Amino acid sequence: MTLLQLDAVANAIDLPGIATAVAGFIVGFLAVLLFGKYAFVPGVRRVLGSRGFDKAVRSLATSVASGVVWVAALAIGFTVAGYGAFLSAFAVFGGAIALAIGFAAQDLLGNFVAGVFILKDKPFEVGDWIEWNGNAGRVEDIDLRVSRVRTFDNERITVPNGDLANNAVTNPVAYETLRQKFVFGIGYDDDIDEATDIIVEKAAEHEEILDDPAPSVRLTELGDSAVGLQARIWIADPDRGDFVRVRSEYVAAVKEAFDDAGIDMPYVHRQLTGSVEVVDAVADDE
The missing domain is CATH 3.30.70.100 (Alpha-Beta Plaits)
Known part of the structure; x- marks a missing residue:
């Protein structure tokens, strides 16, 4: 390939434009990522801590916030690099996938949401004796998806949090x-x-x-x-x-x-009375 051909290829590729796009992507990506890591995520953690949220809720929110930061960093990076149209197409495709996953896993997601509300509202805590839907036991663990209850027969019941959040739960030990x-x-x-x-x-x-x-x-x-x-x-x-x-x-x-x-404690008793009539039937000789 001759020098003239190499110059033609370089002009066609537009190396300066690619370099500018790459530099813009790196700058935008790092700016958002650093802001999220050192400002946004710690801010979310502090706010939830000041509101008295459970450690598990704070951990989940921190993970979600970190994921949001990474997605935002990629989006800003592509936008600064001049690839907004590609990002829009990818967002539409990703939204369709997220919608399909949401329909397929709606019960699972519902249990996660219910677990967050249980940890926040504290209708019961670990160690409490609770009763629900004809069951009873002592709470051993409250996770984001399920709660584990030990029955008084020493059996473990793993209960989806949605069942506890959407039904009446009796907590006999809630008060003194x-x-x-x-x-x-x-x-x-x-x-x-x-x-x-x-x-x-x-x-x-x-x-x-x-x-x-x-x-x-x-x-x-x-x-x-x-x-x-x-x-x-x-x-x-x-x-x-x-x-x-x-x-x-x-x-x-x-x-x-x-x-x-001498006080009687009577119990229910029933006496059957009546009579039985016996009829003798004599068969005719044939």
């Missing part, structure tokens, strides 16, 4: 005290006032049942075979193990006191 109710059945011939006094007295004698709020009794049922007296007691620092133990001890004490006082 917890009220419990239990219905004692007595006979129709028994003295209601005497039974009420025993129920309140046994609650007052138990060390872990609070005096304030005071125990109370309400007549709530007139059943087929018993009068229902509902005891209402309060315990402090509620925990499921303590609650079950305290209620068991309390009910046993009331039962023993009822036995000593």
